[in-house]
Amino acid sequence: MARFNAELGVILKRYPEDRKAAAMIPxxxxxxxxxxxxxxxxxxxxAERLGTSPARAEEVATFYVMLETHPHxxxxxxxxxxxxxxxxxxxxxxxxxxxxxxxxxxxxxxDGRVTFREVECLGSCGTAPAMLxxxxxxxxxxxxxxxxxxxxxx
Amino acid sequence: xxxxxxxSQRWGKKDSHTLASYRADGGYRSLExxxxxxxxxIVNEVKVSNLRGRGGAGFATGLKWSFLPKDIRPRYLCIxxxxxxxxxxxxxxxxxHDPHMLIEGIAIACYAxxxxxxxxxxxxxxxxxxQILHDAIQEAYAAGILGPKVMGRDFSLDxxxxxxxGAYICGEESALMESLEGKKGYPRLKxxxxxxxxxxxxxxxxxxxxxxxxVPWIVEHGGAAFAALGTGKSGGTRLFxxxxxxxxxxxxxxxxxxxxxxxxxxxxxxxxxxRKVKAVIPGGSSAPVLAAHEIDVSMExxxxxxxxxxxxxxxxxxxxxxxxxxxxxxxxxxxxxxxSCGQCTPCREGTSWMEGIIHRIEHGExxxxxxxxxxxLTGNIMGNTICALGDAAAMPVQSFxxxxxPEFLAHVEGRGCPFGDHAWGLTQExxxxxxxxxxx
Ligand SMILES: Cc1cc2nc3c(=O)[nH]c(=O)nc-3n(C[C@H](O)[C@H](O)[C@H](O)COP(=O)(O)O)c2cc1C
Ligand code: SF4
Ligand code: FES
Numbered sequence: 404m405a406r407f408n409a410e411l412g413v414i415l416k417r418y419p420e421d422r423k424a425a426a427m428i429p430x431x432x433x434x435x436x437x438x439x440x441x442x443x444x445x446x447x448x449x450a451e452r453l454g455t456s457p458a459r460a461e462e463v464a465t466f467y468v469m470l471e472t473h474p475h476x477x478x479x480x481x482x483x484x485x486x487x488x489x490x491x492x493x494x495x496x497x498x499x500x501x502x503x504x505x506x507x508x509x510x511x512x513x514d515g516r517v518t519f520r521e522v523e524c525l526g527s528c529g530t531a532p533a534m535l536x537x538x539x540x541x542x543x544x545x546x547x548x549x550x551x552x553x554x555x556x557x
Numbered sequence: 558x559x560x561x562x563x564x565s566q567r568w569g570k571k572d573s574h575t576l577a578s579y580r581a582d583g584g585y586r587s588l589e590x591x592x593x594x595x596x597x598x599i600v601n602e603v604k605v606s607n608l609r610g611r612g613g614a615g616f617a618t619g620l621k622w623s624f625l626p627k628d629i630r631p632r633y634l635c636i637x638x639x640x641x642x643x644x645x646x647x648x649x650x651x652x653x654h655d656p657h658m659l660i661e662g663i664a665i666a667c668y669a670x671x672x673x674x675x676x677x678x679x680x681x682x683x684x685x686x687x688q689i690l691h692d693a694i695q696e697a698y699a700a701g702i703l704g705p706k707v708m709g710r711d712f713s714l715d716x717x718x719x720x721x722x723g724a725y726i727c728g729e730e731s732a733l734m735e736s737l738e739g740k741k742g743y744p745r746l747k748x749x750x751x752x753x754x755x756x757x758x759x760x761x762x763x764x765x766x767x768x769x770x771x772v773p774w775i776v777e778h779g780g781a782a783f784a785a786l787g788t789g790k791s792g793g794t795r796l797f798x799x800x801x802x803x804x805x806x807x808x809x810x811x812x813x814x815x816x817x818x819x820x821x822x823x824x825x826x827x828x829x830x831x832r833k834v835k836a837v838i839p840g841g842s843s844a845p846v847l848a849a850h851e852i853d854v855s856m857e858x859x860x861x862x863x864x865x866x867x868x869x870x871x872x873x874x875x876x877x878x879x880x881x882x883x884x885x886x887x888x889x890x891x892x893x894x895x896x897s898c899g900q901c902t903p904c905r906e907g908t909s910w911m912e913g914i915i916h917r918i919e920h921g922e923x924x925x926x927x928x929x930x931x932x933x934l935t936g937n938i939m940g941n942t943i944c945a946l947g948d949a950a951a952m953p954v955q956s957f958x959x960x961x962x963p964e965f966l967a968h969v970e971g972r973g974c975p976f977g978d979h980a981w982g983l984t985q986e987x988x989x990x991x992x993x994x995x996x997x
Contacts, residue, residue: 417717419674422757427739428722432681453739466741467722469681485643486842486874486888487800494981523725523892524643524842525682528800528872529807538684 407437411452423453427463431470440471468522469538476511476518478556481535482549484521487528496532496546497521503550517556561786563774563794564767565810568654574689576696579657585702587773591665592710594776599669603772605780607792609813611647612637612728612765613841613870614945615858617790622670624752625760632760634667634675635737636769638690639721639728641680642841643892644872647796647808648766652679652686655770656693660716662769664707665776667714670762674715677766678733681722691718725896729944730763732898743900744944767796767871787813791857799825801875802832802984813868814857821852821875829984832877836961840869842889843949845956846882866956881980883968886957887915893950904947907938911954918965919980921973928965932958 410433411426418425430453434445441464443457450460464470471479482500484493504512504519511518527533530542536552567573567582579585591599604619625632636659640648651659663675679687694716697703705713719737721727727736731745734756755761771793775783784792791813797820800806804826811820817839821827828834834849839856845866847854854860858868876885894912899905914931917923935951935958942948958965967975974980 417719419757422738424739425719425737428681428736429720432720432722455739459740462741463739467681467724469723484888485892486885487644489888489981490801490874490876490880490885490984492981522723523895524641524645526640526646526649526680528644528874529646529798531800531806535682538682540682540685 407433407448408452424455424459426453427455427460428467428470431460431464435471440474446472476515478517478537479535480517480519480553480556481522482519483523483525483527483531483533485524485528487524488532491531493532493544496544496549499546500549500553504553517553560811561794562810563786564651564658564770564796565654565808567658568650570654573654574656574693576657576693576700579655584657584773585661585708587776588661588664588668588702589708591668591776592708592712596669596671599665599776602775602780603669606771606775606783607780607787607790608768608771608775608783609791609858610765611767611795611871613642613843615791615868618764618768621752621764622666622762624750625670625762626753629760630671631674632670632672632762633756634663634670634672635730635733635756635761635763636663636675636677636766637728637730637733637763638677638679638683638686638766639725639733640683640766641725641728642843642870642872643889644798644800644838644841644874645870646798646800647871649683649686650808651766651770651796652683652690656690657697658773659690659766659770660693660697660702662772663716664702664714665772666762666764666769668707668712672762673713676717676719676737676756678719678721678727678737680727681720684720687718687720694718724898725892726898726944726946729946732944733763734761741898743898744946746943788855788857789814789859791859795856795871797856797871797873799873799875801873802828802877802880802982803875804829811856814855814860816853817847817856817873818853820856820873825875828875828877830877832879832983834875835878835880836876836882836885838872838874838876838953840867841872842874842892843867843952844869844872845952846960848960877982877984879976879979879984880982881919881974881976882957882961882964883915883919884974884976884980886953887912887919889953890915890950893946897946897950901942901947903938903941904943904950907934907947908950910934911950915954918968919974921968921971923969925966925969928958928962928969 430449446460532544608618609615727742732742736742890912894908938951
């Protein structure tokens with residue numbers, strides 16, 4: 404909690420004194436980073452600190468795909484299957500990875516290690532296929548490359 | 558013959574993202590010059606330059622700046638780095654390779670428009686780029702380029718990075734402001750336009766990253782020189798993003814009116830495996846598709862409009878002859894169904910229906926009547942929504958049907974996809990083997 408308060412303090416400096424609510428996304432992201440996911444309690448914490456209603460925090464937390472309102476695996480792997488990546492092999496990669504991990508789209512492996520899902524264009528279509536692993540971008544993927552990355556996740 | 562490069566000239570240079578490197582190449586001299594000018598004179602140079610917005614709509618930048626009401630303060634600037642239109646991947650390289658050029662453009666724009674607070678709204682997925690930009694901004698503060706006295710003058714400017722969290726719709730300018738205010742990204746009804754009622758209810762300018770990155774060059778060389786690089790009502794160069802089945806995908810800086818076919822066949826090395834082009838989307842996935850015989854065309858805004866499509870965000874998506882266009886459209890439609898904010902019925906329902914019908918056509922579960930119904934649906938969406946996402950979803954469908962209808966009907970009649978397992982084209986299967994170099 405000390406870390407949350409300290410880092411939120413830094414974030415709030417970027418917004419006008421009377422516009423604290425603007426920090427909702429950064430606050431939720433911070434909460435997610437520290438507490439793992441946005442449980443109702445974390446949402447409430449953000450709402451309180453920013454002086455908004457809990458409903459506002461919930462509205463934001465559920466609107467954006469990078470905000471997690473449910474617990475997930477230790478790692479989140481998001482493969483882009485939008486048009487640019489699919490033209491470059493992402494569709495096949497998606498099928499292969501679901502099979503390898505033994506999960507459906509959005510599922511978590513039985514050991515709780517990886518949550519896997521397909522996502523929309525990551526702005527990396529020139530270096531397709533692309534994926535995010537815990538928010539880090541990986542580009543120019545091949546199946547071998549992906550398997551190596553997945554193998555490195557504890 | 559050397560082509561003029563405004564935006565990508567310093568890319569690839571060692572430490573090009575640092576202040577020291579930018580300064581060594583003459584950086585921030587334009588800001589220095591601008592601070593000695595009358596603000597309206599700067600706006601006028603931008604008008605003369607024929608700079609048009611690189612975010613998608615191609616709106617004249619100088620004109621946009623002159624819509625701010627004279628007597629309302631504060632005013633804000635929002636820099637759009639949401640870059641989420643499929644096929645678009647240029648702003649991220651400006652930020653990664655030359656963040657100070659963007660900061661300089663922002664500072665000049667703020668001085669010209671009497672703005673003292675600006676936010677770069679960057680999509681959440683660009684973590685690395687957000688960090689680079691944040692660090693560059695801190696460098697600029699430390700050097701007195703930002704802060705209470707910009708370059709020692711009586712002008713204050715604060716600039717911050719605001720990271721999004723994954724929502725295409727937040728690239729739409731009014732949704733961007735809603736999101737920045739700490740809400741879900743629901744577009745606002747217009748009018749009033751942001752120039753009058755924007756962020757926190759105040760007059761606000763929203764410009765794309767690439768648009769603003771041109772401003773230092775315009776101040777240095779003059780609006781007329783920028784205009785001369787282009788043609789008609791569009792000045793300068795542009796970053797074209799080429800993806801899909803070309804040999805060398807990547808970002809190419811070319812004059813705004815560069816020829817699309819030349820870009821694909823010469824600069825990008827044509828299609829992998831020597832296959833032929835089948836279809837090209839010239840301006841991000843929202844832009845109507847062009848058939849192969851239509852691509853010998855200038856990519857300038859008005860030129861592409863004249864052939865029924867749009868220059869949009871500069872995202873050129875190339876599909877070769879081995880691609881199933883029903884499959885391609887099906888994936889594009891899924892994107893819009895996923896990304897509709899759900900606020901208006903024609904868009905929320907319409908994008909899902911379109912996705913559903915196209916999916917059924919692709920899998921041989923639809924009738925010829927469904928193909929007609931699909932066409933009608935696009936008409937019901939177009940022009941009936943709060944923001945342009947509705948149109949953006951309908952336009953690809955209309956254009957694919959118009960130009961490639963036999964392919965849709967073949968799916969209906971053959972009760973399935975004639976391309977079978979290879980619907981995404983042969984290139985995706987051979988890409989690793991064939992493609993050596995990707996150019997960024
Ligand atoms: C659905 C939708 C998504 C958009 N996404 C972006 C985007 O990611 N980046 C961008 O710069 N403009 C985007 N735009 C365009 C913006 O609304 C706005 O016109 C633009 O940022 C203005 O800047 P400019 O005049 O410099 O181009 C989008 C528009 C719509 C309707
Ligand atoms: S057109 Fe679609 S995305 Fe735009 S406001 Fe309406 S529902 Fe939302
Ligand atoms: S389509 Fe995958 S990054 Fe753009």
